[in-house]
Amino acid sequence: MFKFFKNNDAKDYSKKNEELLTKTASLLIHAAKIDENYTDKEKKIIKKTLIQLGIKESEADQIMLTAEINEEKSNQILDFTKEIKNAGNEFKIKIIETLWTIIYSNKEEDIYESNLMRRLSGLLYLDNKIAGDIKKKIKAKFTKWLISSMINVLNVNW
Numbered sequence: 001m002f003k004f005f006k007n008n009d010a011k012d013y014s015k016k017n018e019e020l021l022t023k024t025a026s027l028l029i030h031a032a033k034i035d036e037n038y039t040d041k042e043k044k045i046i047k048k049t050l051i052q053l054g055i056k057e058s059e060a061d062q063i064m065l066t067a068e069i070n071e072e073k074s075n076q077i078l079d080f081t082k083e084i085k086n087a088g089n090e091f092k093i094k095i096i097e098t099l100w101t102i103i104y105s106n107k108e109e110d111i112y113e114s115n116l117m118r119r120l121s122g123l124l125y126l127d128n129k130i131a132g133d134i135k136k137k138i139k140a141k142f143t144k145w146l147i148s149s150m151i152n153v154l155n156v157n158w
Contacts, residue, residue, distance in 0.1 A: 021050060023070070024083075039106065042106075
């Protein structure tokens with residue numbers, strides 16, 4: 001088998017990947033906190049996303065803890081978006097999907113969340129049409145879930 005990386009190259013890649021995912025987690029946490037209601041549901045969404053992006057489940061809690069500290073110390077989202085904007089479109093789309101999932105996890109979108117998402121589309125160099133399509137997709141998913149939940153409640157109460 002061929003060795004594609006020297007040990008130092010592999011360590012550098014691993015370090016850069018961990019840094020990218022920590023900054024990504026910080027951005028997701030920032031979005032979750034922007035409405036001043038950081039819930040366990042949002043934490044689960046963030047952790048699940050990190051695992052989908054390649055973090056080992058055993059490392060996810062530590063990454064989130066580091067990201068929470070970074071988010072608290074930061075006064076601007078540019079600290080988080082610098083690394084993410086250089087990632088591929090597929091990665092950025094996953095992040096935007098997760099951000100909208102976090103926003104709609106409490107069933108509503110407030111003006112601060114809307115403003116954040118508009119700014120992020122530009123900062124991440126993501127086409128507005130793509131960002132809008134993602135929002136519609138996630139909103140439709142949550143609307144469908146909300147309607148089915150209401151129907152279940154009505155059926156139980158009748």
